[in-house]
Amino acid sequence: MRERYGLNAPLWKRYLIWISGFVRGNFGESFEYKREVDELIWDRIAFTLVISVGSLIFTYVVAIPLGIYSATHQYKWSDHLLTFLSFVGMSIPAFLLALSLMVFAFEIFGVPLFGLFSAYYEGAPWTWGKLSDLITHLWIPVIVVGINGTASLMRIMRGNLLDVLGQPFVQTARAKGLKEIVVVSKHAVRIAINPLISILGMSLPGILSGSAIVSIVLGLPTVGPILLNSLLNEDIYLAGTLIMMLSLLLVIGNLIADIALAWVDPRIRYE
């Protein structure tokens, strides 16, 4: 048994064997499932990606307009309300939000919000019906995972826009007699939005972490639950591969964010 999993060698040797296999796409064998790690992880990684990208989109789509609104209505009661909400949103741990949403959903709709599919489509082949079922189940984890990021991004957008709105060129634009909406949307927001793209890379760890823990609470078929399980059962090859994969996702995400930044802002050039 130990022979089969190569557990007799010293630690560093086992690590070397595993990592050299990892590079070639051989992730080892899971102790618990008695299957190649390779077979277990890919659809889970795909669902993790779907949820993470979904929350990322949610974060930006919601946070930017709210940040703009908050900045253009500085110190009005609506700004204060949004500020307070964003503080709450930043502070509430994702798993608590998921837990309370589940309880609420059960109390109100009487259905458990568990998993990503209805029982009917579980294990069924991919059809349009299954896809739409997925989408109806998907929005809750997407929002739950995205809430923390949305709150902090909104604060950043508000701060950036306020900085830009105080600059002379905005004053000039106003003095030219441009409408306020044109000043904000054409002149100020374009500048203020730039840093948000570089933050894209920074918000990825939070979203991946959030999706892992929310999935555990909501029982979604992503990396999170299987990671927890493998850790509790000391299924080292599986756990190691999953963490490695999450880190790889993060690095790739950062790369995309950097490229996007250089593409959007012509002032940034890497020599």
Add this chain to the structure above:
Amino acid sequence: MKLTIETTENIEGADDPWTDGGQLSYRQLIWRRFRKNRMGVIAGALLLLFYMLAIGADFFAPYHYNEINMRLRHVPPQRLHFSVSDGFYVHGLKSVRNPESLELEFTKDMEQRHPVEFFFKDADGRRHLFSSAGPMFLLGTDRMGRDLLSRIMFGARVSMTLGLVGVLLSIVLGSILGTVSGYWGGWVDNLIQRIIEILSAFPDIPLWMALGAALPPGWSSIQIYFGITIILSIIRWGGLARQVRGKVLAYRESDFVMAARAAGAGHWHIITKHLLPGCYSHIIVIATLAIPGMILGETALSFLGLGIRPPMTSWGVLLEEAQRVTVLLHYPWLIFPAVPVLIVVIAFNFLGDALRDAADPYSD
């Protein structure tokens, strides 16, 4: 405003006629600006109160956190009543077996009154601020009949200090490595920066989970506590080190450091007397804003069963019991430990924000 935080803390202001107090040190200026921020002051006071409650939990909590009453499992929160003759009191408990689920359920026994006694002396001779001779569970009990209110107070001890100790650790690590990195530069700088980058390439909660699971099962509570603290701070020092490095890099070539060097000051003197004081405000702000992340990290880890282990208790351990929806639907009060988590995290965020505004010399 010609306020320079870069120099040491107590001279400018004194010879700078433009600062509003004329004779105020930098620290006093920060304090004065901080006091103006009402939310920040309220948050700070609230946190002080919570820490006092946590430290004095032996006295403030009505019961000991591991006092088990197997006959009083899952008692719902009891209401506190007041009458002139009895003072504060709670009604007694009657247990009724539910005919459908066959579980014991508790209802009020209107005949019985258990008065709340202040400075109550329990069977072991320990004093409690308030307690009662009869069962008094203001927030209900858990599956082993332990008083949730007392457990929350004792749990605060672990949850709230863990954040502090963890941040302290990452301050020490982050400032030392950040200063070294910025001051000496070269390959040392390169090495430290690459380490930080590698650490920040891991998503934190999955990595924490893995490290938490790697703690040996035979460890004692106190070893686990410090183990978790180290795990939490091991990823978080990088951000601080980056900030300190940036500051040190900026000051390294400035005139006052040049002057100190020309006057023959050693590295140690320059770092401790000229460079680090300029970073203090920065470090304090970052540290304050890092504490809630650590508290949430501990809560999440313990919630998953990979953090603090019973019999030690923390807010995450308490929430672990509320993990399943079916349990929550039957005993909704088990979610209550989430409330102090939220309050403390929000308060730290407000405090950190207020400190940042106060320490920013351009904020007026």
